[in-house]
Amino acid sequence: MKKNIFVLVIHGGSGTILKENMTPEKEASYLSTLERSLLTGKKILESGGSAVDAVEAAILVMEDSPLFNAGKGSVFTNDGKNEMDASIMDGKTLNAGAVSGVGKIKNPISAALKVMTNSEHVMLSGEGAEKFAELQGCALVDPSYFYTADRFEQLQMAKQSDEVMLDHSGANKKAHGNFENGGNKLGTVGAVALDIHGNLAAATSTGGMTNKRFGRIGDTPIIGAGTYANNKTCAVSCTGHGEYILRNAVAYDVSALMEYKNLSLRDAAELVVNDKLMKQNGEVGLVAVDANGNYTMAFNTPGMYRGIADSQGELKTEIYT
Numbered sequence: 001m002k003k004n005i006f007v008l009v010i011h012g013g014s015g016t017i018l019k020e021n022m023t024p025e026k027e028a029s030y031l032s033t034l035e036r037s038l039l040t041g042k043k044i045l046e047s048g049g050s051a052v053d054a055v056e057a058a059i060l061v062m063e064d065s066p067l068f069n070a071g072k073g074s075v076f077t078n079d080g081k082n083e084m085d086a087s088i089m090d091g092k093t094l095n096a097g098a099v100s101g102v103g104k105i106k107n108p109i110s111a112a113l114k115v116m117t118n119s120e121h122v123m124l125s126g127e128g129a130e131k132f133a134e135l136q137g138c139a140l141v142d143p144s145y146f147y148t149a150d151r152f153e154q155l156q157m158a159k160q161s162d163e164v165m166l167d168h169s170g171a172n173k174k175a176h177g178n179f180e181n182g183g184n185k186l187g188t189v190g191a192v193a194l195d196i197h198g199n200l201a202a203a204t205s206t207g208g209m210t211n212k213r214f215g216r217i218g219d220t221p222i223i224g225a226g227t228y229a230n231n232k233t234c235a236v237s238c239t240g241h242g243e244y245i246l247r248n249a250v251a252y253d254v255s256a257l258m259e260y261k262n263l264s265l266r267d268a269a270e271l272v273v274n275d276k277l278m279k280q281n282g283e284v285g286l287v288a289v290d291a292n293g294n295y296t297m298a299f300n301t302p303g304m305y306r307g308i309a310d311s312q313g314e315l316k317t318e319i320y321t
């Protein structure tokens with residue numbers, strides 16, 4: 001374990017993000033929001049704050065931006081609602097918190113953190129989670145707060161083809177392809193960090209998939225699937241087609257390959273994302289950092305909004321392959 005260095009890696013969703021579908025203005029606003037997220041988390045890490053606080057802070061910036069499929073800007077369910085999922089995990093204690101299917105919590109990631117720190121549970125869902133969040137002082141909003149015209153239009157398109165869609169592309173081959181301006185349809189958000197005390201944390205937040213029904217919950221609030229952190233190995237946050245991430249316990253799989261097979265972080269992530277999931281046609285991406293400060297941003301889609309900031313002064317945001 002390395003001390004006195006820090007690393008923060010974030011993602012804003014992976015998928016069919018192609019430069020030809022992006023305007024320069026959109027691209028600039030994505031990159032600047034990613035950078036703002038990184039700088040917010042970095043400030044906490046450089047002043048000796050915890051990885052847990054840094055990943056929460058980095059995610060708050062993206063939840064509050066309408067650009068990403070989390071918090072404000074979340075995608076719509078089949079019946080025109082926004083149902084959000086979020087989770088967070090502390091690699092030092094292996095404590096974790098999550099909320100699923102919530103529609104009134106302004107920042108689901110903060111509610112997930114409260115579940116971790118102020119309850120004896122790991123996951124709370126729906127109205128119960130909202131009640132708990134309110135008692136914990138989290139801001140509740142009218143569901144109309146989450147409305148964005150872009151996402152609503154996306155729902156209408158998904159309904160026409162009767163598909164459940166990733167916010168950025170089709171969920172299966174039939175629906176695969178770009179929307180007219182597909183580049184602006186991303187994405188679930190996530191962050192992983194190593195703090196100067198040698199502790200790891202991971203967090204993920206999403207609106208899920210457009211046109212989802214029947215209370216569908218994806219990988220994002222499931223510890224071991226969308227999010228996992230363990231000081232012995234790494235911290236991981238996933239994005240992409242949740243059903244595949246769930247079935248493959250992707251975040252835990254990366255950690256387990258390191259723990260039991262001694263793979264490096266990069267090799268473990270490559271094996272899971274670009275071999276295992278690729279063979280199943282599972283569109284996924286992840287960001288991860290290990291206890292020595294090595295990090296990776298692996299994805300098997302044309303792009304992933306992503307960025308990294310560290311104690312060596314690196315500050316980088318990227319979109320395409």
Ligand code: ASP
Pocket residue numbers: 013014069166167187188206207208209217218219220238239240241242243245
């Ligand atoms: N993984 C998320 C879900 O399936 C979606 C995404 O990452 O865009 O709910």
